[in-house]
Amino acid sequence: MEQPSLRIIGILHGDIAGLDEAPRNYDISDRTGTLEIYPEYQAGLEGIAAGQTIVVLFWLHRSNRDVLMVYPRGDRSRGLHGVFATRSPVRPNPIAISELKVLAVDGNRLEVSGLDILDGTPIIDIKKQLGG
């Protein structure tokens, strides 16, 4: 089949400017920021409220898409692993999955905590947490 095109639904505003400042994963982060959803997708937010945990998919637009083997967490002593056996941002489709706590909702803007993602990263999907 043809290569599908993603639609960017919004953008992250946060305070993590570089990879060296990013927590390893969302589950160990308390960094906060704002998901700005573009007006044409705002209707899709109906039902999201403060206090919920949501699953957010980001498109890591600065990641290398052409590397298939990495040292997990940059630790060479662990040997090379296939990217699909890791959570490295490096992969053919650099999609990150975060589970974020919703702190507040204001129209098309969601204030969230738990971020491990760089400021300015495009958002491609939001889902209800499974079982949530």
Added chain:
Amino acid sequence: MEQPSLRIIGILHGDIAGLDEAPRNYDISDRTGTLEIYPEYQAGLEGIAAGQTIVVLFWLHRSNRDVLMVYPRGDRSRGLHGVFATRSPVRPNPIAISELKVLAVDGNRLEVSGLDILDGTPIIDIKKQLGG
């Protein structure tokens, strides 16, 4: 930014032919099938072994991308919700997240259980389970 293009890394072979046969979610499914990863991406599988649980992202190529409000689980009594407040396959970027148990690995083919996805669905990413 430009709309990014996804790379299809493989295809699911399973026994779920239509939506009416699909379990609601992977967490209540024991359906098995095979993830066929295309040869050019096989190196990325290095380190995946039987017994692991992996996170698999599928591209739901038959889903409607232009609907922003749905009845959760088709139940009209619950009222319309924004798609981002649900796990509906209908959404601007129809990406499904499954956590699947690896039963066996044979070269570029992973036998898995826990499927709620239609036969023939494109695969776009595989990740290690967080904490796994």
